[in-house]
Amino acid sequence: MKIIAVFKWSRNPQDGRVGMNGTLDWRGVKMAPNDDDPAVMEVANAIVEDGEIIGLTIGDGDIAWAAARGAARTMVVTDAQTETDSSVTAAVIAAAIKRVEGVDAVIIGDSVWDYGVVSALMGQLGWPAVAGVVSAAKEQGRLRVTRKMGTASQVLEVEGPVVLAAAANREEKNAPGMKEVLFARKKPVERLTMADLGLAPAGDVSSKGTRFPDTPPARMIDGKDPVAACKELMAALRSDGVL
Amino acid sequence: MNMKSWIIIIDERRAGGMLDAAKKLGGQVTAAVVGSRALADSIAKLGFDQVLCFETAEGIPAEAYALQVAEAAKAAAPRLVLASDSSVGRMLLGSVAAKLNATMIGAVRLLAVDGESIVASRSTADGKLLEDIEVPGALAAIFDGEDVEASSTKPVPVELMPVEDPGTTMRMVETIEAEEAAGLLTAARVVGVGVGLASKDDLKLIDDLAAAMHAEKACTLPVCDDMRWFPSNRVVGSSHSQIAPELYIAVGISGQPQHMSGIRDAKVVVAVNNDPEARIFKNCDYGILGDLYKVVPELISAFKNNG
Numbered sequence: 001m002k003i004i005a006v007f008k009w010s011r012n013p014q015d016g017r018v019g020m021n022g023t024l025d026w027r028g029v030k031m032a033p034n035d036d037d038p039a040v041m042e043v044a045n046a047i048v049e050d051g052e053i054i055g056l057t058i059g060d061g062d063i064a065w066a067a068a069r070g071a072a073r074t075m076v077v078t079d080a081q082t083e084t085d086s087s088v089t090a091a092v093i094a095a096a097i098k099r100v101e102g103v104d105a106v107i108i109g110d111s112v113w114d115y116g117v118v119s120a121l122m123g124q125l126g127w128p129a130v131a132g133v134v135s136a137a138k139e140q141g142r143l144r145v146t147r148k149m150g151t152a153s154q155v156l157e158v159e160g161p162v163v164l165a166a167a168a169n170r171e172e173k174n175a176p177g178m179k180e181v182l183f184a185r186k187k188p189v190e191r192l193t194m195a196d197l198g199l200a201p202a203g204d205v206s207s208k209g210t211r212f213p214d215t216p217p218a219r220m221i222d223g224k225d226p227v228a229a230c231k232e233l234m235a236a237l238r239s240d241g242v243l
Numbered sequence: 244m245n246m247k248s249w250i251i252i253i254d255e256r257r258a259g260g261m262l263d264a265a266k267k268l269g270g271q272v273t274a275a276v277v278g279s280r281a282l283a284d285s286i287a288k289l290g291f292d293q294v295l296c297f298e299t300a301e302g303i304p305a306e307a308y309a310l311q312v313a314e315a316a317k318a319a320a321p322r323l324v325l326a327s328d329s330s331v332g333r334m335l336l337g338s339v340a341a342k343l344n345a346t347m348i349g350a351v352r353l354l355a356v357d358g359e360s361i362v363a364s365r366s367t368a369d370g371k372l373l374e375d376i377e378v379p380g381a382l383a384a385i386f387d388g389e390d391v392e393a394s395s396t397k398p399v400p401v402e403l404m405p406v407e408d409p410g411t412t413m414r415m416v417e418t419i420e421a422e423e424a425a426g427l428l429t430a431a432r433v434v435g436v437g438v439g440l441a442s443k444d445d446l447k448l449i450d451d452l453a454a455a456m457h458a459e460k461a462c463t464l465p466v467c468d469d470m471r472w473f474p475s476n477r478v479v480g481s482s483h484s485q486i487a488p489e490l491y492i493a494v495g496i497s498g499q500p501q502h503m504s505g506i507r508d509a510k511v512v513v514a515v516n517n518d519p520e521a522r523i524f525k526n527c528d529y530g531i532l533g534d535l536y537k538v539v540p541e542l543i544s545a546f547k548n549n550g
């Protein structure tokens with residue numbers, strides 16, 4: 001199979017610096033692979049057979065990340081970033097995907113960091129798409145994917161080309177070592193710009209800034225005197241009507 | 244101004260919340276149910292202006308109908324389309340967004356109208372902030388706001404939409420039900436335990452608290468994966484179970500986002516932690532700052548006496 005593995009298309013929301021007045025400062029923060037990106041590579045490696053995995057990423061950060069986990073080469077749209085409008089970010093990724101001929105599967109991390117991009121990409125490619133994918137296998141030439149549905153899991157058979165959003169269950173287990181990382185850096189990289197894709201940084205959507213939500217902060221209870229603390233808590237829970 | 248909304252529904256989760264958010268914008272609100280007729284019937288009782296049903300065939304996943312739903316949405320030309328964050332709903336929403344050429348925004352908590360624009364407030368910086376985004380055109384949003392109980396005295400008739408056989412590009416092979424952790428998913432009270440508990444023997448303390456509270460027990464991922472004190476059906480969080488109890492007491496849990504997203508719909512969250520900097524204190528209703536080994540025994544007697 002010819003697979004495009006989309007990785008590191010966003011910044012880690014934990015890395016944004018929150019100011020006293022509710023501002024958000026991203027200066028100096030690079031894009032990072034999200035929690036689910038390792039699952040992308042796991043699913044890709046499980047179904048690639050004698051095909052090829054092509055990494056696709058945007059913006060700054062570690063370009064060799066997918067190459068260190070099985071991608072033969074990597075494409076990067078260097079001047080793209082995660083936009084406020086996820087449809088715009090997805091359009092960049094979709095345009096890069098469309099440059100590659102004969103793609104059988106696109107796999108992207110089903111990231112809670114930004115479900116919007118995943119959803120928009122699925123729509124724009126218009127292929128059969130499944131999110132919440134925890135594993136995949138080729139069986140007699142057919143693609144079988146297992147996805148989470150609440151507490152159950154569902155096995156689907158999907159005919160390609162397909163888009164899969166892969167979801168990780170836990171932290172990456174076998175992260176590549178130094179040797180694989182160094183080797184990965186020697187693999188081919190195709191650097192593209194928005195202009196190469198015929199795209200202009202677009203969007204008539206504008207951010208009016210960030211603010212703290214209206215939710216009140218937690219009521220803190222000093223536990224040094226546990227008896228008094230529990231008494232205070234019970235009284236509060238009773239007035240909340242949960243006891 | 245056209246403020247027509249479409250809400251894509253594949254199950255009842257957040258249906259009331261989405262209806263409420265869309266209604267506040269003023270226009271007609273249509274439920275586009277993709278699933279069974281029975282689901283459409285129960286949605287019709289919530290107070291939508293219109294309920295459309297794209298009835299899915301046995302063994303065919305709802306996603307296989309994505310293009311048909313998108314075509315119908317295009318004909319109706321809503322200004323706003325909402326779906327919950329379920330994997331099926333998000334995929335259908337993407338299809339509709341592409342057809343409508345709509346802006347897509349995830350993690351939307353609130354919606355408002357400002358002049359000719361919709362303002363979507365989405366959660367950012369790990370839920371620490373809200374970002375207000377002004378959208379002048381059509382908006383497709385993944386709704387993550389509060390769920391609201393909805394009901395109407397006047398159910399609307401369900402309009403069955405003509406659907407074509409989507410073929411066999413996608414088909415269901417089997418559904419594997421997870422072994423359910425007796426009642427955790429529907430429990431009114433839950434005690435969650437994290438790595439703050441020093442040893443397996445100390446689980447007795449958690450058992451006693453759960454018994455005194457009449458609560459179910461849950462845990463964080465490392466308590467299952469690394470410590471192996473609980474099976475995985477007790478793990479709560481983004482990659483495991485999502486629960487919505489009236490009361491959740493988190494004992495020795497730091498409050499990482501992957502855990503907290505599993506209790507987002509809990510009504511009241513209490514945290515017991517001895518680190519004043521623990522993230523969970525930014526994300527709970529009541530925080531007891533103290534050693535769990537001193538606090539939990541008192542909690543047990545307090546619940547025995549009062550709870």
Ligand SMILES: Cc1cc2nc3c(=O)[nH]c(=O)nc-3n(C[C@H](O)[C@H](O)[C@H](O)COP(=O)(O)OP(=O)(O)OC[C@H]3O[C@@H](n4cnc5c(N)ncnc54)[C@H](O)[C@@H]3O)c2cc1C
Pocket residue numbers: 035036168169170171172436437438439440462463464465466478479480481482483484494495496497498499500501502505515516517518521533534535536
């Ligand atoms: C892809 C992926 C998916 C994940 N999915 C999930 C998921 O679904 N669910 C989940 O839970 N996690 C999940 N995780 C893991 C998550 O990131 C955290 O690592 C985990 O939730 C932390 O668990 P914890 O709070 O028990 O441990 P820690 O973060 O170690 O926190 C322990 C806490 O106990 C406190 N403590 C210690 N001693 C005491 C004492 N004597 N009294 C009071 N407090 C004390 C400490 O101050 C600390 O805050 C996932 C991670 C990844 C990468």
